[in-house]
Amino acid sequence: MTTPRLGIVFTPAHDPARLIDVARAADAAGLDEFWLWEDCFSHGGLTTAATVLASTDRIQVGLGLMPAPLRNVALCAMEVASLHRLFPGRFLAGVGHGVQRWMGQTGARVASPMTLLDEYSTALRALLRGDEVTVDGRYVTLDAVRLQWPAPNEPFFLGGTGPKTLRYAASHSDGTLFAAAMSDDELAESCAEVIAARRSEDHRIIAPRLVAVGAGADDRIRDEVARWGKSDAHGLAVTGGAADVAREVTRLGQMGITSVVAHPTDDEPDLEGLVEVLGQTAAAVR
Structure with missing residues (x-):
């Protein structure tokens, strides 16, 4: 088993005015990854990703997941390639279906999300490689489009839920991002699906995990789990200190997960304090 990388997600529940301070704290604490969720109608994912990349020195910055229905694929490729070239080796770009209710609110919902994801990701990967792309699909149409400044050797991630x-x-990207609030059984089943279908043993599997430390941690987790419509936090979250989180990171690594992303509760009162504990955790598991 390879020891999983450890990161944190700055969730849409937290004011983007706090973003730079928390990102710099994560960078200084030695965390491996800093993730951003692009939830409608909250933080803009590419804006916040660029801000974090420009405000930190070494931490990898992940964006998951950009909803395919919301962005023209050529524009997405331009933005992603630019960030890759500005910050080589540090940007982890992820694409997914988008929450269908939100896609409906924006008038972007499609009849076949899977068809769109296939057309979109195929075109996006080709554009990032520097290929000239012409396609007339059900949802994606491009006519001799080629990026002037591609990013051919950078990773590309997909994510979502459900076996398909x-x-x-697993078979069309460099890494798979799981949804938050997955139980142990759901994580194990999802890992098995990805491992069976992955095109390389280097395929990364990124899993968020609810984490709360300090006074009131158990209460915050209980409230968060209830907001997610779950009745029990068992197998969904970890509380305690650095040693407790380290044990959870190791346990998840044994399932096949390569990156564990600490997911704060919506009412986390001290993000920098959580980052400090995660830094201690990262040092302990390496």
Whole structure:
């Protein structure tokens, strides 16, 4: 088993005005990854990713997941390639279906999300490689489009839920991002789907995990789990200190997960304090 990388997600529940301070704290604490969720209608994912990349020195910055229905694929490729070239080796770009209710609110919902994801990710990967792309698909249409400044050697991630999407992500990307609030059984089943379908043993599997430390941690986790419509936090979250989180990271690594992303509760009162504990955790598991 390879020791999983450890990161944190700055969730849409937290004011983007706090973003730079928390990102710099994560960078200084030695965390491996800093993730951003592009939830409608909250933080803009590419804006916040660029901000974090420009405000930190070494930490990898992940964006998951950009909803395919919301962005023209050529524009997405331009933005992603630019960030890759500005910050080589540090940007982890992820694409997914988008929450269908939100896609409906924006008028972007499609009849076949899987068809769109296939057309979109195929075109996006080709554009990032520097290929000239002409396609007339059900949802994606491009006519002799080629990026002037591609990013051919950078990783590309997909994510979502359900066996079909997970198998597609495993076989068509460099890494799969799981949804938050997955139970142990769901994580194990999802890992098995990805491992069976992945095109390389280097395929990364990124899993968020609810984490709360300090006074009131158990209460915050209980409230968060209830907001997610779950009745029990068992197998969904970890509380305590650095040693407790380290044990959870090791346990998840044994399932096949390569990156564990600490997911704060919506009411986390001290993000920098959580980052400090995660830094201690990262040092302990390496």
